[in-house]
Amino acid sequence: MTTPPCSPPLRQVRVRAPGKVNLSLRVGARQRDGYHQLSTVFQAVSVYEEVVAVAHAGLLVTVGGPQAAQVPTDASNLAARAARLLAEHAGVAHDVHLHLVKSVPVAGGMAGGSADAAAALLACDALWDTGCGREELVALAAELGSDVPFLLVGHTAVGAGRGEVLTPALTRGEFHWAFAVRDRGLSTAAVYAAFDERHRGHGRPLPAGDAADTPMMQALLAGNAVELGRVLHNDLQDVALDLTPHLADALAVARRAGALGVIVSGSGPTVAALARSRQHALVIAAAFTAAGVADRVLTAVGPAPGARVVSDDLVDNDSSGARGPGSP
Numbered sequence: 465m466t467t468p469p470c471s472p473p474l475r476q477v478r479v480r481a482p483g484k485v486n487l488s489l490r491v492g493a494r495q496r497d498g499y500h501q502l503s504t505v506f507q508a509v510s511v512y513e514e515v516v517a518v519a520h521a522g523l524l525v526t527v528g529g530p531q532a533a534q535v536p537t538d539a540s541n542l543a544a545r546a547a548r549l550l551a552e553h554a555g556v557a558h559d560v561h562l563h564l565v566k567s568v569p570v571a572g573g574m575a576g577g578s579a580d581a582a583a584a585l586l587a588c589d590a591l592w593d594t595g596c597g598r599e600e601l602v603a604l605a606a607e608l609g610s611d612v613p614f615l616l617v618g619h620t621a622v623g624a625g626r627g628e629v630l631t632p633a634l635t636r637g638e639f640h641w642a643f644a645v646r647d648r649g650l651s652t653a654a655v656y657a658a659f660d661e662r663h664r665g666h667g668r669p670l671p672a673g674d675a676a677d678t679p680m681m682q683a684l685l686a687g688n689a690v691e692l693g694r695v696l697h698n699d700l701q702d703v704a705l706d707l708t709p710h711l712a713d714a715l716a717v718a719r720r721a722g723a724l725g726v727i728v729s730g731s732g733p734t735v736a737a738l739a740r741s742r743q744h745a746l747v748i749a750a751a752f753t754a755a756g757v758a759d760r761v762l763t764a765v766g767p768a769p770g771a772r773v774v775s776d777d778l779v780d781n782d783s784s785g786a787r788g789p790g791s792p
């Protein structure tokens with residue numbers, strides 16, 4: 465009996481990137497490039513996308529997780545676009561199998577697709593040894609979407625421009641969140657288009673001056689969740705509610721359960737409720753479930769770190785090929 469030939473082991477890089485909630489989202493005028501000027505405060509939260517990158521001839525994307533069927537695996541996938549962009553930038557072939565394990569709601573206003581792109585940039589940078597610095601990756605991230613740079617950086621930050629011009633915000637302690645997730649997402653572009661219709665493309669004047677003076681910055685700096693809850697704000701909330709009126713029920717349920725503040729997350733439809741504690745977040749999540757206002761609930765803490773490599777190993781070539789890199 466002959467022993468089957470052994471294939472050399474493959475390098476496998478796993479990266480985790482967080483989802484986000486906009487603590488404040490103020491939308492200004494639409495620019496010539498079609499994007500709106502924003503003044504926003506992002507907070508990364510401990511709901512993570514995982515991207516597993518393994519060497520592969522050509523570019524292959526596979527997806528796992530609760531809403532995997534809703535995620536395209538073709539060239540339009542944001543992680544695939546990230547891999548291609550980095551390969552072009554570094555002058556290498558885009559040879560990689562990216563397996564996305566999704567926990568952040570799909571099209572939910574928590575930037576799951578952008579987190580995949582941020583994670584893919586970091587994973588491919590490691591796998592291909594392209595040696596790009598953080599700054600170079602953040603610049604590439606901005607080409608992929610307004611939220612992608614923030615998900616590389618993580619924690620809490622003020623976003624200007626389209627959201628990609630970031631200034632870190634100082635915070636103390638942890639903030640606890642409960643999220644009501646709907647299976648059916650909202651298109652960010654459609655929400656902005658509805659916003660334009662309502663405001664005739666003008667948006668509202670954006671706050672000028674130093675964001676550090678604002679009550680929100682003071683609440684974050686003091687770790688004061690009660691104050692933060694009072695000043696949560698989202699200019700897109702009214703249009704998200706117009707497009708999905710039953711979101712109002714989730715907002716009401718969170719308020720009745722004692723949430724310190726509750727908003728639609730980004731362009732929705734996820735509803736984000738700020739809780740007093742981890743235990744209180746679980747109580748609000750249970751209230752969402754009991755009232756039937758969510759298809760799925762999540763609890764999380766913020767701020768969470770940005771995209772980071774969690775492992776970089778050699779794995780058995782044959783088992784990796786047979787089961788896919790996302791398998792345990």
Ligand code: C5P
Pocket residue numbers: 498499500501502578608609610611625626627652653654656
């Ligand atoms: O940046 P991202 O690709 O996630 O944005 C998705 C869509 O949301 C854009 O194509 C645009 O229609 C809208 N958008 C916007 N202004 C922003 C960010 C996003 O109009 N600042």
